Amino acid sequence: KAGVTQTPRYLIKTRGQQVTLSCSPISGHRSVSWYQQTPGQGLQFLFEYFSETQRNKGNFPGRFSGRQFSNSRSEMNVSTLELGDSALYLCASRRTTEQFFGPGTRLTVL
C-alpha cells in the first residue's frame, strides 16, 4: 500500500509570494492533517480535513488555508509569505487513531 505522498519536496519562495503544497493520503484514509515543524516551535498543528470539511484548526493566521478534494487529496496554501514561514510542512492521513505521515515539504522563504 502506498504511503502518504507530498509534493513538492523542496520549495524556495520569496517574501510576499504565495505557495500551494499538495498531499495525497493513503488510499481509504479520509482524514488529512497538516503540521508545521520548526526548530523553535516544534511540531504544530495547522488543520485537519475530513470528507472535504475542515474539522479542526490550529492557532495560525488566516494566511494559512487548506482544502480537501473528493478523492481525499488535500492542499494547503500560504499567502503573503513571511520569513518565519520557513519550515517543514508535514501532512498526515489516518483512518483510525494512528496517523501516517508523509516525508514533508521543506519550504524556504527568502
Add this chain to the structure above:
Amino acid sequence: LAKTTQPISMDSYEGQEVNITCSHNNIATNDYITWYQQFPSQGPRFIIQGYKTKVTNEVASLFIPADRKSSTLSLPRVSLSDTAVYYCLVGDGMNSGYALNFGKGTSLLVTP
C-alpha cells in the same frame, strides 16, 4: 484538550533501557495515549498506543498508572538507531484532541 509535558532531552548508552515519562494531568476519560518517533527530515512514525495499564509491542512498552495522569514509554536495549525525537500525544482519537499536541517532544541521544 489535555496538555502534555515531557523532558526536552535524554541521553543513553547503547544497550540500556530508556524510559521517557509524559505528564498529562487533565487527561479526559475518552483520551488515549500515543507515542510517535521522528528521525531528522522525516515525518513522525507511530510507536505505541494505550488507554490504561501496560501495552507492549515489538518495539516498546507503554506503562500507564491507574490515575492515567502520566505515562512512560520504555525502550528496551536501545541502539544508535533509536536516536530520535519522541512525542507523547493525548486525545480521544477521532476528534480534535488527537491532532494537536505534538509539541517539541523528547530528543533522545544514544551513544556507544
